[in-house]
Amino acid sequence: MSHDDIESFLRKRELSPRESEDMIKKKSAISLLKFSCPQRRSDLFGKHECNLLMIINEHFELSSFERVARYVRELDPRISVAVVRDCTPMNLNLPNRFTLIFSPALIRNSPPIRGRMFCGEPLSKSEEYTALGKAGIPVPQWVLLTEENSPDLSKFDDYVVRKPNYGGMGAKVVIIRKNRLRWKPVITEAAGLSRSTIVQEFIYTGPRPVSYRVNTLFGKVLYSNKFEASANRPELTGPQDFKSAVRQEGVSIAATARNSRAELNYDDEIIRLAESAHGAFPEIPLLGFDIIREAATGKLYVIEANAIGYVWWIETKDYGIPLEEQFDGLRKAAYILAEKTQELACQASLINKPPSGSH
Secondary structure, three states: OOHHHHHHHHHHOOOOHHHHHHHHHHHHHHHHHHHOOOOOOOOOOOOOOEEEEEEEOOOOOHHHHHHHHHHHHHHOOOEEEEEEEOOOOOOOOOOOOOEEEEEOOOOOOOOOOOOEEEEOOOOOHHHHHHHHHHOOOOOOOEEEEOOOOOOOOOOOOOEEEEEEOOOOOOOOOEEEEHHHOOOOOEEEOOOEEEOOEEEEEOOOOOOOOEEEEEEEEOOEEEEEEEEEOOOOOOOOOOOOOOOOHHHOOOEEOOOOOOOOEEEEOOOHHHHHHHHHHHHHOOOOOEEEEEEEEOOOOOOEEEEEOOOOOOOOOOOOOOOOOOHHHHOOHHHHHHHHHHHHHHHHHHHHHHHHOOOOOOO
16 A cells, blocks of 8 residues: 555544554555665665764763764775764874865864865854745745834734744743743753754644654655644644633643653654755754644644754663654665765765866
8 A cells, every 4th residue: 555545545434443553554565665775776876985084072972973984885885985073183094085074063173174064053043944845845924023123913822932042942932922921041951052042833732742753864864753732731722722820821831841741753744844944054064953733724834953063862862762663764874874975975976077088
């Protein structure tokens, strides 16, 4: 049964719990076929002798990237691979040839070798939303609130989402009545001080907040999971259900808050949206897209890209779910990096190739 057949079947009839479970398994199997590490050797492998340099700061486990490096060497022995800490001096022993330089986060120290560099960037949420919007990726309606600028909120509903323009981990993301919205600087543990605030349309995802994370490397998924807020949190019966005493101003709407439930996500539409959204950030190699689905319409929205790069959760045990095993993530990361290295080496060789007939 094809993916389209499954979608059509789901729309046409109500399923029993057993049938629903079987259908979910079939959809998961289809996603595994689509998104798992390719079994076929890439046509690009072995094209050139070239280098892959991975620069990793102290916030990442070096061993994870050393595993990726071993897989790259297995996939394409013509690529010389080095993994080093982002510090000075960097002790490198790479041949003088084309080099892809990769880091999940911003590179703080210049490597002693020239190459094509891709690394994370500490973009603000407003910068991410602007890039996504230009690329045609759906994001909730938003405006920027600063000390100097109070935006027009007339097109927003009574309740809006307030979040720091610089922030992370769902910290200080709250729902608030728009007529009580005031500017104030926000400090989060993840990002420190944010002097600007995002005011965003509230998208109702269900009685308890639900969101999806899709981790992409050069536009290809490495893993995806679903978060649902804890059952201990008060339920919201609809988009305007913030009126009772337990739903005072400033209630958190983050699905990833403490004690949230996590599971693997195989939803093809969500994963495809994230892979497409990566095109808005062609120079940033590793992204963690947070996506929500509106309960009433089923429409998807991207609410974060996490361009800063601290989304290499592939080996984490924090959520009790096998992220690495989902799509053979580490080996797939190696495949993507090896293929990207060879692709760019091919492009570089064409640029540097002497004109026909020259001596």
